[in-house]
Amino acid sequence: MTDHSEVDTVTGKSTTGHEWDGIKELNTPLPRWWVITFYLTIVWAIGYWIVYPAWPLISSNTMGAFGYSSRADVAVELANLEKIRGDKMVALGAASLADIEKDPALLALARAKGKTVFGDNCAPCHGSGGAGAKGFPNLNDDDWLWGGTLDQIMQTIQFGARSGHTKTHEGQMLAFGKDGVLKADEIVTVANYVRSLSGLPTRKGFDAAKGEKIFAENCVACHGDGGKGNQELGAPNLTDKIWLYGSDEAALIETISQGRAGVMPAWEGRLDPATIKAMAVYVHSLGGGK
Amino acid sequence: MNKTVNPKDLTSGDDDGPLYAARKKVYPQSVSGTFRRIKWGLMAFCLGVYYFLPFVRWNRGLGAPSQAVLIDLPNSRFYFFFIELWPQEVYYFTGLLIVAAVALFLLNSIGGRIWCGYLCPQTVWTDLFYAVERLIEGDRRERMKKDASTDPMKLERISEIVLKHSIWLLIAWWTGGAWVLYFNDAPTLVKELVTFQGPMIAYVWIGILTATTYLLAGYMREQVCTYMCPWPRIQAALTDEWALNVTYRYDRGEKRTSVKKAAELRALGQQVGDCVDCYQCVAVCPTGIDIRNGSQMECIQCGLCIDACDNVMAKIGRPKRLIGYDNDINIHRRQEGKAPIYRIVRARTIVYSVIIAAVGGIMVYTLATRSLLDVNVLHDRNPVAVKLSDGSIRNAYTVRLLNKSGYDRAIAIDVEGPVNPTMHVVGADSVTPDRPIIVIPRDSTSELRLLVTAPAENNPEKSIPVRFHVMDIGLGVAASATDNFVSP
Numbered sequence: 001m002t003d004h005s006e007v008d009t010v011t012g013k014s015t016t017g018h019e020w021d022g023i024k025e026l027n028t029p030l031p032r033w034w035v036i037t038f039y040l041t042i043v044w045a046i047g048y049w050i051v052y053p054a055w056p057l058i059s060s061n062t063m064g065a066f067g068y069s070s071r072a073d074v075a076v077e078l079a080n081l082e083k084i085r086g087d088k089m090v091a092l093g094a095a096s097l098a099d100i101e102k103d104p105a106l107l108a109l110a111r112a113k114g115k116t117v118f119g120d121n122c123a124p125c126h127g128s129g130g131a132g133a134k135g136f137p138n139l140n141d142d143d144w145l146w147g148g149t150l151d152q153i154m155q156t157i158q159f160g161a162r163s164g165h166t167k168t169h170e171g172q173m174l175a176f177g178k179d180g181v182l183k184a185d186e187i188v189t190v191a192n193y194v195r196s197l198s199g200l201p202t203r204k205g206f207d208a209a210k211g212e213k214i215f216a217e218n219c220v221a222c223h224g225d226g227g228k229g230n231q232e233l234g235a236p237n238l239t240d241k242i243w244l245y246g247s248d249e250a251a252l253i254e255t256i257s258q259g260r261a262g263v264m265p266a267w268e269g270r271l272d273p274a275t276i277k278a279m280a281v282y283v284h285s286l287g288g289g290k
Numbered sequence: 291m292n293k294t295v296n297p298k299d300l301t302s303g304d305d306d307g308p309l310y311a312a313r314k315k316v317y318p319q320s321v322s323g324t325f326r327r328i329k330w331g332l333m334a335f336c337l338g339v340y341y342f343l344p345f346v347r348w349n350r351g352l353g354a355p356s357q358a359v360l361i362d363l364p365n366s367r368f369y370f371f372f373i374e375l376w377p378q379e380v381y382y383f384t385g386l387l388i389v390a391a392v393a394l395f396l397l398n399s400i401g402g403r404i405w406c407g408y409l410c411p412q413t414v415w416t417d418l419f420y421a422v423e424r425l426i427e428g429d430r431r432e433r434m435k436k437d438a439s440t441d442p443m444k445l446e447r448i449s450e451i452v453l454k455h456s457i458w459l460l461i462a463w464w465t466g467g468a469w470v471l472y473f474n475d476a477p478t479l480v481k482e483l484v485t486f487q488g489p490m491i492a493y494v495w496i497g498i499l500t501a502t503t504y505l506l507a508g509y510m511r512e513q514v515c516t517y518m519c520p521w522p523r524i525q526a527a528l529t530d531e532w533a534l535n536v537t538y539r540y541d542r543g544e545k546r547t548s549v550k551k552a553a554e555l556r557a558l559g560q561q562v563g564d565c566v567d568c569y570q571c572v573a574v575c576p577t578g579i580d581i582r583n584g585s586q587m588e589c590i591q592c593g594l595c596i597d598a599c600d601n602v603m604a605k606i607g608r609p610k611r612l613i614g615y616d617n618d619i620n621i622h623r624r625q626e627g628k629a630p631i632y633r634i635v636r637a638r639t640i641v642y643s644v645i646i647a648a649v650g651g652i653m654v655y656t657l658a659t660r661s662l663l664d665v666n667v668l669h670d671r672n673p674v675a676v677k678l679s680d681g682s683i684r685n686a687y688t689v690r691l692l693n694k695s696g697y698d699r700a701i702a703i704d705v706e707g708p709v710n711p712t713m714h715v716v717g718a719d720s721v722t723p724d725r726p727i728i729v730i731p732r733d734s735t736s737e738l739r740l741l742v743t744a745p746a747e748n749n750p751e752k753s754i755p756v757r758f759h760v761m762d763i764g765l766g767v768a769a770s771a772t773d774n775f776v777s778p
Contacts, residue, residue, distance in 0.1 A: 030310050141679065241678070241680065285717065
């Protein structure tokens with residue numbers, strides 16, 4: 001602030017004293033309207049503090065003169081959204097599953113809704129895209145334990161499998177080894193027999209006739225003649241290429257010895273009927289639906 | 291060189307000078323001449339286009355908007371006569387902005403601030419507001435006298451002021467009104483607006499634009515150019531020594547004298563300047579500056595001082611264009627007795643023209659050759675591939691079909707890549723087996739879930755490039771998209 005009371009001889013105006021490469025900055029005053037606008041913005045800011053929540057206090061904050069809250073705004077927006085969706089979800093609830101798949105608008109809604117709900121409720125076991133994991137079926141393929149039609153899928157979602165619900169799917173793979181029904185060498189033999197059903201290689205010296213006999217005595221009741229499976233009992237088809245618990249000999253021995261009884265919870269009561277419908281359509285549309 | 295002065299000599303009497311500067315009100319005098327006529331013409335053209343364009347109709351067939359220029363925000367469509375743009379084609383606007391910017395640079399390197407002086411909305415509306423002011427309150431001297439008067443106002447003066455502001459507000463209101471018509475069917479909206487059944491947002495925007503027009507053209511005026519607009523600063527950096535700007539030809543004008551003295555001195559055979567210090571150039575200037583001080587940031591180069599000076603030169607019998615479109619190079623050349631040279635075609639203007647032609651050409655080409663049928667494909671991420679019970683492999687894709695035409699299309703989808711593929715579209719019944727046919731309504735998109743299944747033994751590769759062909763089975767128009775068919 002030493003040399004700033006200077007006057008530029010060309011313009012006759014005072015300078016700020018700031019100099020760059022020999023050029024001094026003129027002290028040009030701001031236009032009046034600009035200064036007034038600037039002060040108005042400060043006044044506006046004070047008004048803002050009063051009207052809206054602004055200042056942090058020890059344990060809360062100032063609430064604003066009219067009790068505005070952005071969280072309340074969100075609640076209102078969400079309620080509006082539910083209202084808008086409401087009509088469409090009613091239409092979804094009223095339509096039959098087959099009709100939903102035929103109506104592009106309803107299908108799009110069901111898929112969108114189904115995807116969201118699937119992500120929230122089903123993804124922990126079945127994976128975000130329904131790809132499944134060991135013990136948790138892949139919902140994209142065409143192999144269904146309890147049936148892959150729209151109605152069957154919906155039934156499974158509603159009541160689950162071995163869920164304890166009165167209408168749930170029952171039936172389980174018995175623990176033939178643990179319960180002493182089959183001896184260890186019999187289990188190895190029948191495991192190799194099961195592998196042979198789907199064309200997988202078998203152990204050297206494996207007695208196919210013995211395997212067939214054990215299979216007929218113990219397994220056919222649920223898995224059917226030739227091991228084609230039975231969806232009534234959730235007994236998998238043993239002749240296809242899809243294995244819920246793995247197809248190698250060790251995995252099969254484990255399955256036969258220890259039994260299998262995966263649980264799918266019932267969603268009736270937890271999700272509303274329209275949502276369950278949407279989810280059934282979504283799962284069906286993943287690609288494997290019959 | 292700066293000299294140290296007593297701080298008391300400064301206007302405010304303190305070290306920092308005044309805190310703010312009050313606006314010096316400008317009272318531009320009316321003027322007639324070539325540039326004034328050009329300005330009137332351009333003003334009529336610009337305002338005419340702005341106010342009446344929304345009412346121009348354009349037939350696009352049943353169910354489509356019939357407004358030539360329409361920004362349809364709810365349906366995300368932009369219509370410009372025969373062109374219809376979708377949101378994903380926003381790059382045409384990017385191209386348009388590039389062309390506009392470079393065109394501004396080109397105009398600047400040829401004739402200075404042509405945009406500022408003749409075409410900028412701020413200039414056009416301010417000019418219109420000045421014309422209204424002049425019509426009601428009289429010309430420069432009268433207005434200055436009326437503003438300076440301290441006598442109590444008489445009814446006549448009050449009615450003048452009321453009338454002026456009423457007309458200003460009417461123009462401002464119409465400006466806002468025309469604005470909203472670009473966003474909705476104009477005749478319908480006008481009907482709704484006058485019967486007070488228009489949407490609230492329309493009234494709000496009319497209000498906002500009425501206020502800004504009234505404020506910016508009625509009060510802020512040249513201050514918008516001086517303080518708010520970045521272009522004067524950028525323009526000064528972009529100009530060069532060959533650009534023609536509104537220039538006072540001091541080689542001819544200096545030394546300034548009075549008409550009488552000039553005649554006497556000329557009679558004695560002495561060299562005298564043509565400028566007679568009549569201040570007409572200052573009186574007509576809408577930004578209130580003196581062009582004789584040289585190129586200034588405040589000068590919008592509207593050319594009115596050229597008209598004012600030409601009129602004076604005609605009266606005193608001296609050649610016209612003491613003020614004209616010129617540059618310093620020519621002033622110096624004339625001082626040295628050389629003929630002036632004008633170089634419109636030079637590296638700068640060529641480069642700008644090439645950029646404009648290139649960007650414009652690319653835009654026109656892409657617009658002319660763009661397909662009104664398009665397809666985008668997105669492979670499922672989870673699971674990437676699914677093994678089916680018979681061992682075959684299935685991949686799922688989200689396919690988005692875009693029908694930009696004004697009629698429904700029946701689209702057949704074919705897949706090329708995997709050996710022996712079968713296709714299924716979720717929710718769509720195929721008319722022909724393995725060749726899904728989908729109907730997409732006019733001017734819309736359809737999203738489909740498409741499943742492609744192929745036997746594993748025929749497709750042993752981990753990833754096979756796959757191409758989806760979609761074809762309008764009625765018209766034969768086709769489009770395609772590529773992705774991959776993946777094995778687990």
